[in-house]
Amino acid sequence: MKRLILLFALIGLLASLSAPITPALAEPSATFTSLNPVVQPLASAPVAVRISGYDGPATLLIFDSRGRFAGAFGLTIANGDGWVEVTPRGGLGDHWAALFTADGRMVANGTIYRLEAETTLRTGVAGYDRLYPTVRQFMAADRLSYRLDGQLVAGYRSPDSPLLWLRDHYYQNRAFRYFETDLRSLPEAFARVQAPDGSLPDFLARPEWNIAAFRTPVEADVEYLFVQLIYETWQVTGDTAWMLRMLPAAQRAIDYTIRDPLRWEPALGLVKRPFTIDTWDYEYGPPMINPNTGELGPRHWIDDQTKWGIFHGDNTGLAAALNMLALMEEAAGQADLAAVRRTIAADLMVRLNALSWNGRFYTHHVKLIPYDVPGVNEAEQLSLSNAIALNRGVLTETQGRAIVAEYLRRLNDPNRIAFAEWYSIDPPFPAGAFGMNGRLGERPGEYVNGGVMPLVGGELARGAFRYGYEAYGFNIVQRYIDLIERTGATYLWYYPTGGIAPVNEFLPTDGWGASAMLGALVEGAAGIEDRHIAFNTVTISPRWPADPVYAIRDVYAVARYAAGDGYVAYRWQYTPATANQPGRIDLTATGSGDSFRLRLLVPAGATPQTVTLNGAPVPVQIEQIGVSRYAVIAAAGPVTTVSVTLSR
Incomplete structure (x- = not known):
């Protein structure tokens, strides 16, 4: 009906504009045929037109799959034949057209072509134009799919673990949203193993390897990442019915974070966690015995030596998740609850800024009980979630620009040794501060203890574009393209001097960093x-x-x-x-x-x-x-x- 009403209005306009023209017209049989039955948006599409026995002007009106007007294209018919270049626009699917002669008569109508679209970038700069297919190729090696509890689950694995971690999967959706069709199965699988208190495991079970789902006790970010994943899956699919089914699980996850004494510090009104390096999963102190295996290893568990504090990334992440949850609750008709979520998010950021913001960036870890950490100036430690915060929608412009400026200052530091300023943390902790029993990450410059991470560079570049440092954003993306084209690989982390960890421990197809860099190109440079x-x-x-x-x-x-x-x-x-x-x-x-x-x-x-x-x-x-x-x-x-x- 909408299309017909618009059509009649356009017919009237067409007739009034064409009234002075006297066409040569017999009893016509008319057709139009797109030379390409499937077309791409804004890519010129030639259409052959025939109106037998007619000479004179004609107009082709096109409507998209939603019945919206998508263009009027004039042409001249000579000896019954003509052609016109049309510009496909509007919704995907079959488009409908109507052909009019100069006196306003519609002589043909019907489907003209099918509009399809695929993520594409053509700039004339080979590195930019190749990045999307390159990242897609990298991530094909990271996709993991298997049956769990009788249902197929698919996701994108960690580059340093053959498991489906919620955290790693979530951050990789900056890229896989453009080529992956199964977005629902992984958040659904996590929802099925959500505990009654709302908490979630870090990773899903891998039954064929006898690995059970597990929550690393020191982690405090899993629940807000789960909420963000549900929201962004809704954003990509547009499937509101699915989102509404998942909404109660999202609400339970947020409620767990802000109520459980293991995660929430009521005196400060902020998320707390043990003293880990940024958002990673092992804490400060000597190695500990794994209670499940009896082996000596990283401090993944909470005990009487655990040192607690406030980590900024947990709180900017929670604030972002609360705002996303509010949007979902509004769609569910829960406007009052959504307003409460937004108030909590705003208040949380006020408290975090008062505690952790130092004027240039967020202090890495604010201790609940003061103690010394020998061998590092903690006040100068710039940790990776500062870069991630740039894209969470919770910073002021002043804060965003200050964080980008701090990374740029460190890039230009004449004493810089690292090949890039994409630090996991800078300066790193001294050897042994985080006991790993000899594993990678125990020494400075390794893994998350000062390793250089493309995931940081990608988030930083996207933030640089956002906060008025556009040339810097391009510079970061260009350096990453140079890196992967030189080596044919992308790693989760690099030594500051550019070396890589052993290949058998880290895949050469890191989807987390590659996704962040693609996000910088698509959302930042292309905008x-x-x-x-x-x-x-x-x-x-x-x-x-x-x-x-x-x-x-x-x-x-x-x-x-x-x-x-x-x-x-x-x-x-x-x-x-x-x-x-x-x-x-x-x-x-x-x-x-x-x-x-x-x-x-x-x-x-x-x-x-x-x-x-x-x-x-x-x-x-x-x-x-x-x-x-x-x-x-x-x-x-x-x-x-x-x-x-x-x-x-």
């Missing part, structure tokens, strides 16, 4: 950010003018969720100013969703003069972050074309 569910509300912030190495002028970008029909595509072009012509940015965008927030990065030294949206002038609105300026335009529907003229 495609899903603001809610299935790309229905999208922010597009192409940051190509800030690339410090490559003069990028023409980009085609598509982000498509493989487990649903959500996608967004754009074509961006930049024409620098000449002596006779002003500079210009042109953006054409489309997708499955209803609204876009377009943020066009203004090249350094240029000033926006005029902005048009679908040919009509709109006010120039500027958003500034740091020294970066963005021209901001709100747009709706699948047909969006913006032009910005620039002067210097």
Whole structure:
């Protein structure tokens, strides 16, 4: 009905515009045929048109799979034949078209083609354009699938463990959302083994190896990661019914975190944990006896020597999860409860900032009972969850820019030894501070005790793009591409001098770091950010003018969720100013969703003069972050074309 109403309105408009034209028309038989039965968004598609016995103008109107107007394309028929190049836009699936002659008569209608989309990036820079297929190839080696309790479960394993850890799987979804179709089975499997108190194991059982599901007692992040995974699975699939079925498990997980005395410090109103290195799973002190095997090893268990404190990453993660839970509860009709979640999240960040924020970054671990840690200046320790916090939506702009600036300062430190500033923690702890009984990570520069981690670099790059350090974001992505193209591998961590751990202990296809770097390219450089569910509300912030190495002028970008029909595509072009012509940015965008927030990065030294949206002038609105300026335009529907003229 919606399509028919719009069609009648367009017929009337077409007739009024075409009234002066007198076509030559007999009794026509008319057809239109797309030369490509399956087309890609914004990729020109030739259509052959025949109206027997007719000469004159004609118009082809196209509607997407949701019945939305997706374009009007004029052509001229000569001796009954013509052709036209159309631009596919709108939702995925079959598109419908209607063909009109100049007097407003519809002479043919029906399905014209099927629109499909696949995640794609074409910038003219080979490294950028190859990163998505390279990461997908790496992660094919990390996918693990087996039957558990009679049901198939699929996920992405840790590079240092042949098990499905919730943490490692969650962080890898920055990439696998674009190619993996089974997103539901792993969170469902974790929900089935959730304890009555709401707590969850770190990893799922592997029955064929006689490995049971297990929770490392010192960990405090599993529950909020479970909530984030449920939310982001809903975001990708758009499956609200599934989310509603999982919502009670998410609520129990959050309630466990903020109520259980093992995880919550009521005097501070913050999550607590034993003194681990950032979010990792072994604590400070000498090795301990594994109570299950009797072997001497890392301190995974809580005992009378456990030293407690507040770790910032648990709390920024919980705040982010509370905000995600609020969105799910609103969708479930629980608006009052959602408001409470948001209040808790905001209050938690106030308390965390008062306790842990030092003006440049979050202090690694604030002790509940003070004690000395010899051999390291703890006040200067920059730990990896500072980079992760950049993308959790809980920092102020001032905090975000300060954290990025601190990493940049350490990159430029003349005394830096490490090949990259993507530190797990810097400076590291002295040898033996975290007793591992000789395992990797006991000495400084190893594993999470000062090893260099691409997962940190990827989160940092995405944050740099977000907080006005766009050139730095490009620099990080370029260095990672150089690294993997030089070696053909990607590792969870590297020694500061660039060496790698033994291959039999760490896979050369680390999905965590690779996913973070791909997220930086897609969400940061290409600037495609899903603001809610299935790309229905999208922010597009192409940051190509800030690339410090490559003069990028023409980009085609598509982000498509493989487990649903959500996608967004754009074509961006930049024409620098000449002596006779002003500079210009042109953006054409489309997708499955209803609204876009377009943020066009203004090249350094240029000033926006005029902005048009679908040919009509709109006010120039500027958003500034740091020294970066963005021209901001709100747009709706699948047909969006913006032009910005620039002067210097």
